[in-house]
Amino acid sequence: MKDDKQSDLPIGVFDSGVGGLTVLKAIQEALPNENLIYLGDTARLPYGTKSPVSIERYAIQAAAKLQEQGIKLLVVACNTASAVALDSLREAMAPLPVVGVVEPGATAAVAAHPGGRHLVLATEATARLGAYSRAITALDPQAVVREKACEMLVSLAEEGWSDGDIARRIVRRYLDEADGHDPDTIILGCTHFPLLKDTIQGVADAGVTIVDSASTAAEAVCDALIENSLMRDRDQPAQLRLLATDGATRFARVGGQFLGHDLSYKDVELVDL
Amino acid sequence: MKDDKQSDLPIGVFDSGVGGLTVLKAIQEALPNENLIYLGDTARLPYGTKSPVSIERYAIQAAAKLQEQGIKLLVVACNTASAVALDSLREAMAPLPVVGVVEPGATAAVAAHPGGRHLVLATEATARLGAYSRAITALDPQAVVREKACEMLVSLAEEGWSDGDIARRIVRRYLDEADGHDPDTIILGCTHFPLLKDTIQGVADAGVTIVDSASTAAEAVCDALIENSLMRDRDQPAQLRLLATDGATRFARVGGQFLGHDLSYKDVELVDL
Numbered sequence: 001m002k003d004d005k006q007s008d009l010p011i012g013v014f015d016s017g018v019g020g021l022t023v024l025k026a027i028q029e030a031l032p033n034e035n036l037i038y039l040g041d042t043a044r045l046p047y048g049t050k051s052p053v054s055i056e057r058y059a060i061q062a063a064a065k066l067q068e069q070g071i072k073l074l075v076v077a078c079n080t081a082s083a084v085a086l087d088s089l090r091e092a093m094a095p096l097p098v099v100g101v102v103e104p105g106a107t108a109a110v111a112a113h114p115g116g117r118h119l120v121l122a123t124e125a126t127a128r129l130g131a132y133s134r135a136i137t138a139l140d141p142q143a144v145v146r147e148k149a150c151e152m153l154v155s156l157a158e159e160g161w162s163d164g165d166i167a168r169r170i171v172r173r174y175l176d177e178a179d180g181h182d183p184d185t186i187i188l189g190c191t192h193f194p195l196l197k198d199t200i201q202g203v204a205d206a207g208v209t210i211v212d213s214a215s216t217a218a219e220a221v222c223d224a225l226i227e228n229s230l231m232r233d234r235d236q237p238a239q240l241r242l243l244a245t246d247g248a249t250r251f252a253r254v255g256g257q258f259l260g261h262d263l264s265y266k267d268v269e270l271v272d273l
Numbered sequence: 274m275k276d277d278k279q280s281d282l283p284i285g286v287f288d289s290g291v292g293g294l295t296v297l298k299a300i301q302e303a304l305p306n307e308n309l310i311y312l313g314d315t316a317r318l319p320y321g322t323k324s325p326v327s328i329e330r331y332a333i334q335a336a337a338k339l340q341e342q343g344i345k346l347l348v349v350a351c352n353t354a355s356a357v358a359l360d361s362l363r364e365a366m367a368p369l370p371v372v373g374v375v376e377p378g379a380t381a382a383v384a385a386h387p388g389g390r391h392l393v394l395a396t397e398a399t400a401r402l403g404a405y406s407r408a409i410t411a412l413d414p415q416a417v418v419r420e421k422a423c424e425m426l427v428s429l430a431e432e433g434w435s436d437g438d439i440a441r442r443i444v445r446r447y448l449d450e451a452d453g454h455d456p457d458t459i460i461l462g463c464t465h466f467p468l469l470k471d472t473i474q475g476v477a478d479a480g481v482t483i484v485d486s487a488s489t490a491a492e493a494v495c496d497a498l499i500e501n502s503l504m505r506d507r508d509q510p511a512q513l514r515l516l517a518t519d520g521a522t523r524f525a526r527v528g529g530q531f532l533g534h535d536l537s538y539k540d541v542e543l544v545d546l
Contacts, residue, residue, distance in 0.1 A: 042322065049315065049520050124523070155428040166442050173439065247322050250397070 007232045010035035010239065011221065012066035013075040014059075016047040018158075018251055019191035020077030021258035023101065026194070026218035027075070028240075031225070033232045035239045039066055040255075041273065043246035047080040048125025059085040060092050061273040065243075067093065072230045075221060076100045077191055079122060079213075083131030097224045104220035105187050105213035106135035112209045113184035115142040121174065121200070122189035124149040132189055146181045147189070150174045157192040160257050163199050171196065171203045187211040195258065243271045280505045283308035283512065284494065285339035286348040287332075289320040291431075291524055292464035293350030294531035296374065299467070299491035300348070301513075304498070306505045308512045312339055313528075314546065316519035320353040321398025332358040333365050334546040338516075340366065345503045348494060349373045350464055352395060352486075356404030370497045377493035378460050378486035379408035385482045386457035388415035394447065394473070395462035397422040405462055419454045420462070423447045430465040433530050436472050444469065444476045460484040468531065516544045 011031075013024050017040050024038050041047075041062050047055050059081040063074055074096055076082045076089060082100030090098045109118050120132040127147040136143045152170050161167055186208055188194055194214045201210050225231045232238075242263070244251045248270055252263040284304075286297050290313050297311050314320075314335050320328050332354040336347055347369055349355045349362060355373030363371045382391050393405040400420040409416045425443050434440055459481055461467055467487045474483050498504045505511075515536070517524045521543055525536040 045322070049318070049523065051519065152425075152428050152432055152434070155425050159425055161425070161446075166439065166446065169439050169442070173434075246324065250322065 006072055007230050008035065008234065009070050009072040010037040010241070011073045011075060012037050012039070012063070012069070012071035013077050014039040014041070014062045014066060014081075015078040015191060016041050016045040016058075016080065018042070018255045018258055019154075020075075021255050022191050022194040022214040023075060023077035023217050025259055026212075026214040027221055028238075030215075030218040030222055031231075033234065033238055034225075035232065037066060037069055037071060037241045037243065039243040039271070040245070040251060042244045042251055043273075046123075046125070047078060048123050052084045055081060056085040056088050058273070059089055063089055063093055065271060065273055067096065069241075071096070073221065073224055073228070074098045075217065077217065079126040079131070079189055079191065080129070083126060083129040097228050097230075099217060099220045099224055101191065101213045101217045102131045102135050102189075104216035105189065105211055106132055106139060108216040109185045109187050109209075109211045110136060110140040110143060112211065114140060116184035117144045117182060118146070118185045118187055119178055119181055119183035120145065120147040120187045120189040121150045121153065121193055122147055123154060124151055126189055132187060146178060146183070148174060148178045150190075153196055154190065154192050157195040157257075158254050162195040167196065167199045168203055171200050175203060183208060185209045185211050188213050242268045244268050245271060245273055279345055280503050281308065281507065282343050282345040283310040283514070284346045284348060285310050285312070285336070285342070285344035286350050287312040287314065287335045287339060287354075288351040288464060289314050289318040289331075289353065291315070291528045291531055292427075293348075294528050295464050295467040295487040296348060296350035296490050298532050299485075299487040300494055301511075303488075303491040303495055304504075306507065306511055307498075308505065310339060310342055310344060310514045310516065312516040312544070313518070313524060315517045315524055316546075319396075319398070320351060321396050325357045328354060329358040329361050331546070332362055336362055336366055338544060338546055340369065342514075344369070346494065346497055346501070347371045348490065350487075350490065352399040352404070352463055353402070356399060356402040370501050370503075372490060372493045372497055374464065374486045374490045375404045375408050375462075377489035378462065378484055379405055379412060381489040382458045382460050382482075382484045383409060383413045383416060385484065387413060389457035390417045390455060391419070391458045391460055392451055392454055392456035393418065393420040393460045393462040394423045394426065394466060395420055396427060397424055399462055405460060419451060419456075421447060421451045423463075426469055427463065427465050430468040430530075431527050435468040440469065440472045441476055444473050448476060456481060458482045458484050461486050515541045517541050518544060518546055
């Protein structure tokens with residue numbers, strides 16, 4: 001039975017796949033009392049290779065599915081959708097507050113090193129969209145930003161090979177390829193990359209600040225809940241629902257790595273958009 | 274202007290993405306006089322995470338698009354589509370001859386080591402479908418087959434990191450994970466993996482036969498052309514057309530690595546299915 005108290009409604013989190021579970025996990029850690037509902041549009045991933053018009057349409061469909069379930073805030077836990085469709089989502093979902101992953105990451109990077117040099121590790125699609133560069137230079141025109149596509153880091157995270165020698169060598173190679181940029185911050189501009197945070201920190205020069213866009217998004221969610229008086233105050237156990245549009249078995253297997261505990265396919269509800 | 278001589282028609286090759294270009298390249302090498310037309314359904318890749326019903330529908334749409342252009346033979350250069358939809362495609366396209374990638378690979382492996390032990394390196398989706406195991410044991414009930422998902426090899430090939438230290442370590446790790454199987458043959462059960470053939474051969478025990486399913490598919494195309502009296506006998510330059518359903522720029526960049534020469538996005542025609 002749905003509780004009609006607004007603050008008891010879940011926070012809706014959506015991504016094209018399982019990557020956004022790193023954002024979900026960061027929200028769980030920051031806000032353990034909050035009910036959460038996650039939707040991974042696994043039937044249509046990856047969004048990154050789709051046209052902006054399609055990405056916008058998919059994102060709005062996914063958001064509408066979460067809105068149907070009753071949510072109090074929407075988190076766009078997908079860099080591509082955040083880059084392409086955030087304004088349209090805000091318009092379509094108004095007055096629901098909508099938090100993306102790009103703005104909080106950009107804000108944290110600028111706060112850490114004003115006028116600094118930022119290296120954004122991302123998927124090819126996100127890097128091409130240049131959303132972090134725009135968001136950072138809008139906040140800090142002196143900042144110097146480089147976005148670097150690192151597709152192998154996605155498969156490392158999905159394969160569960162986030163640490164060890166192979167991971168270090170791959171991270172080293174990408175950082176070497178971006179050499180000469182000499183960053184003050186490295187922004188994890190893909191929701192998969194928080195799994196590789198320790199490896200990246202270990203390989204990067206000492207003194208480089210790693211900006212984890214999952215944690216920074218969770219902080220932005222916190223702020224938005226306070227601002228909209230939507231923080232859940234009950235001391236009752238929080239609920240979590242996981243929805244996916246395809247492949248519950250794979251979602252459970254890979255998603256378990258992202259959440260840091262085992263999932264069964266029975267934990268995943270299949271939905272159509 | 275379309276030549277109405279049947280043997281002058283192109284061979285149609287389709288895949289969910291760029292991987293099938295390794296098959297196209299093997300066909301070009303084996304049959305340099307043949308006209309070729311390639312269709313990569315890049316808007317809907319990967320097929321592997323889709324349901325069998327969707328894969329069958331997509332494969333038939335892609336085949337019909339190639340048939341519209343006029344082709345004399347269809348090659349299903351996609352392991353997932355070969356595993357799921359080959360019978361339906363043969364029925365839908367009859368009397369057009371249809372060649373998949375699984376059967377020729379299985380046949381070559383059995384011929385190399387009757388009663389042998391076969392290790393199939395594949396994507397997670399192909400490994401799960403078990404099509405190589407079925408095809409091999411149908412030909413040779415004594416054969417022992419293990420299918421091993423090796424997703425990182427896909428991204429290695431797409432990143433252009435097919436040789437070198439990182440590639441060797443990743444291949445080594447997968448072969449170690451399949452240890453105890455002690456194979457006589459290693460079957461490259463993903464169209465991306467022919468790019469890694471030398472690396473895999475270098476890491477595998479001496480004496481292991483590598484079965485390259487791109488080359489074996491090209492041989493099967495050769496046989497089918499002879500059987501159906503469709504071999505092109507003209508001594509005129511062969512034509513190649515490349516079609517994709519999305520992302521011409523990425524198709525050209527990654528596809529160039531697969532074909533072994535530079536492609537421009539202008540070489541790729543975008544089509545709708």
